[in-house]
Amino acid sequence: MKSAQGIFASAATLTLIAAICTALVAATYQLTTSRISANQQAFLEQSLEPALSGVSYDGSITASKLVIPAPHELPGSDAAVVYRAYAEGRPAAALFVVTARDGYSGPIRLLIGIRADGVVTAVRVLEHRETPGLGDRIDLSRSDWVKQFDGSSMINPNFGGWAIKRDGGEFDQLTGASVTPRAVIKAISETLVYFDAHRDELFSLPATGEGQ
Amino acid sequence: MTTGESIEQLRAGLWKDNPGLVQLLGLCPLLAVTTTFVNGLALGFATLVVLACSNVLVSATRRWIRPEIRIPIYVLIIASLVTCIELMFKAWFPSLDRSLGIFIPLIVTNCAIVARAEVFASRNPVGASLADGIGMGAGFTLLLVTIGAFRELIGQGSILSRLDMILGGDPMAGITLIDGGWLLAILPPGAFFSLALAVAAKNVIDRRREAARRAHMPRNLRRADGATATRA
Numbered sequence: 451m452k453s454a455q456g457i458f459a460s461a462a463t464l465t466l467i468a469a470i471c472t473a474l475v476a477a478t479y480q481l482t483t484s485r486i487s488a489n490q491q492a493f494l495e496q497s498l499e500p501a502l503s504g505v506s507y508d509g510s511i512t513a514s515k516l517v518i519p520a521p522h523e524l525p526g527s528d529a530a531v532v533y534r535a536y537a538e539g540r541p542a543a544a545l546f547v548v549t550a551r552d553g554y555s556g557p558i559r560l561l562i563g564i565r566a567d568g569v570v571t572a573v574r575v576l577e578h579r580e581t582p583g584l585g586d587r588i589d590l591s592r593s594d595w596v597k598q599f600d601g602s603s604m605i606n607p608n609f610g611g612w613a614i615k616r617d618g619g620e621f622d623q624l625t626g627a628s629v630t631p632r633a634v635i636k637a638i639s640e641t642l643v644y645f646d647a648h649r650d651e652l653f654s655l656p657a658t659g660e661g662q
Numbered sequence: 663m664t665t666g667e668s669i670e671q672l673r674a675g676l677w678k679d680n681p682g683l684v685q686l687l688g689l690c691p692l693l694a695v696t697t698t699f700v701n702g703l704a705l706g707f708a709t710l711v712v713l714a715c716s717n718v719l720v721s722a723t724r725r726w727i728r729p730e731i732r733i734p735i736y737v738l739i740i741a742s743l744v745t746c747i748e749l750m751f752k753a754w755f756p757s758l759d760r761s762l763g764i765f766i767p768l769i770v771t772n773c774a775i776v777a778r779a780e781v782f783a784s785r786n787p788v789g790a791s792l793a794d795g796i797g798m799g800a801g802f803t804l805l806l807v808t809i810g811a812f813r814e815l816i817g818q819g820s821i822l823s824r825l826d827m828i829l830g831g832d833p834m835a836g837i838t839l840i841d842g843g844w845l846l847a848i849l850p851p852g853a854f855f856s857l858a859l860a861v862a863a864k865n866v867i868d869r870r871r872e873a874a875r876r877a878h879m880p881r882n883l884r885r886a887d888g889a890t891a892t893r894a
Contacts, residue, residue, distance in 0.1 A: 456728065459728065460728050460730060460731045463726060463727060463728065463731065463735070464731055464734060464735065464738075467723070467735050467738055467739070468738055471738050471739060471741075471742035472742075474742050474743075474746060475742050475745050475746060475749075478745070478746040478749050478750065479749060481749075481753075482749045482750060482752065482753035485753035485754070486749070486752045486753050486756075489752065489753065489756040490756075493756060493760075581849070582697065582817075582845075582848045582849065583817070583845040583848060583849075584845075
């Protein structure tokens, strides 16, 4: 019977230690949770800001969050997020958070700001794993490459111009990296096409509440 | 435990048994995050805290833990500590957390930590285990910081960039020495080259010291001592 007792003793020790560890994690979570959500909110607002340059709008931009569940015609196979800005009740701009899935090393998360008249306000890379020194120059902290999309639209450049110069398009490439810029340009042009087709619907849908 | 013993523990971790240089443990984070000085320092510090705490907890509970269930218990303790550290990083150093990404939760899989729990903390009193954890953690941090600074310097031509992620405030560009750098240093192969250089440098220094020590020794003792010293 000794071995049975041993097993129970082991199980009891394991349970006790698991309970203590859980309590430790729970306490840390309680201590940090409000700070973490405040940080995330601040980071979001801060990262949305550049895409709103030159747009005047009312109220909080994050309150107008709209989640478009997959499948959709936007880039990426996960749910896309759109933040909408209104000025005096009229649509001012839409900010898309989409995923370009064909990056060189993993998905690239992009923030694309489009004014109500279809002109791109700014594009920012939110998250990527591109090669340091090559593809990572899509990030504004590494180079100004991503600024060339400011002011572009579906008709500027025209349809064939939405490609890097090597592919006969209008946009600068990055030396040593062509997969990354292609992925970014494709994602932006797809978003512009989507915006053009769904503009009224996008601005009239009610905001998606938290937890959905 | 005497002060001399704990100093000996610290020295072992920092140099003689350095987890990265000598035991070659925890190479995954070592190679992956050491692209800058700041990244190396942050992950090294997080590992040091986890290592010191897990050594203390494992050592404090060593009398009640039956050998058959010691591994699940180490895993529980280490995983909880790492989760707490991750939450704290998210709360107080959000930009560092974004920069280090998955490598903070992956501290769980740093075999240096479970190795110290098994080899040292489960057989030694709390004080010695704490000294061992701090020593090994500091040794690991020192290596991460050295390799991070080296790769940043060679790869980007700058040093101490983004120090704001630790200190807070506006983004800092760091000190630029040369414009642009040798890209290879930041790519994964650069990590292996840097580690190889660090290991080689340690061996050279050790050999020089050993030679200097032997030169000061009486002639009749040299052979006997040399036989034992070749392994070190």
